[in-house]
Amino acid sequence: MERDSQLKLYEVVADRLKEAHTRVRTLQVPEGVRMALTRKLLVITAAAKHDLADAARRLDRLMKDLDEGRFPEGD
Template sequence: MEGDNQLKLYAQVADQLKEAHIRVRELQVPEGVRMALSRKLLVVTAAAKHDLTDAATRLDRLMKDLDEGRFPDGNSLDGTP
């Protein structure tokens, strides 16, 4: 049963990552902001390989920031969501 829950979470994170990539690509923001958001997505993707629950939490936070119009300044090298 644990494996089924894990597979569902993988599918959920994969679907959300796909949606997040589309949303970031379609944003009308300066290129630096888009790059910062892309780095955040890469961090989430890498986290999913090691800690799926943490990745899901990070992705939820990133999606909420996108929903609320909170974007990084584009000057930061830190890709942590």
């Protein structure tokens, strides 16, 4: 049973990561901001390999920031 819920969480996180990448790619923001957001997504993707629940929380925060128009500083 635990394994089934873990697989479902992987599926949900993977789908949401795809959605987040699409949103970041289509944002009308300076390239530096887009790169910073892409780096955040890559960190979340890497975290998912080791701590899926933490990656899901990070992704939730990132998506909320995107929804509210809060973007990181670009380089």
